[in-house]
Amino acid sequence: MPVQSKTKKTPVKAVAPKTPRVPKPAKAVKLPKVPKVKAEETISKLRIRVRAYENKILDASVKQIIDTALRYDAKIIGPIPLPTEIKKYTVNRSSFIYKNAREQFEMRIHKRVIDILNPSPKVIEALTNLSLPSGVDIDVKMA
Numbered sequence: 001m002p003v004q005s006k007t008k009k010t011p012v013k014a015v016a017p018k019t020p021r022v023p024k025p026a027k028a029v030k031l032p033k034v035p036k037v038k039a040e041e042t043i044s045k046l047r048i049r050v051r052a053y054e055n056k057i058l059d060a061s062v063k064q065i066i067d068t069a070l071r072y073d074a075k076i077i078g079p080i081p082l083p084t085e086i087k088k089y090t091v092n093r094s095s096f097i098y099k100n101a102r103e104q105f106e107m108r109i110h111k112r113v114i115d116i117l118n119p120s121p122k123v124i125e126a127l128t129n130l131s132l133p134s135g136v137d138i139d140v141k142m143a
Helices: 056-072 121-128
Strands: 045-051 074-091 102-116 138-143
Touching: 045 056, 045 074, 045 121, 056 074, 056 102, 056 121
Parallel strands: none
Antiparallel strands: 045 102, 045 138, 074 102
């Protein structure tokens, strides 16, 4: 009589290698319709940048610009204070030795921005005829 072993042999299944998952394509998103802007609705802007070394003179000249613009019923945004630009200079006190003896000087440049929306020709003419104190630098841009 043949001897049978007590362990059962189970058949081995062949396993296929896993394929990487491919993501499903994204659905198309519908964007809302943007209304067309007419040429009449464009907003022109007069941007005035004012710079000075002294903040008191700067504030006085900005107030003068705003008063002039308000006199002609212009819509104003500002004045917006910009960061103060600080230039520092270090100088030796002695010309030859004593490197540790130094002096430091600094120049502060204060800045403001004023926007005038839809300026009329009268406003522009009044601003060009405005006389401001010396030491105040003005940059005017049309945007």
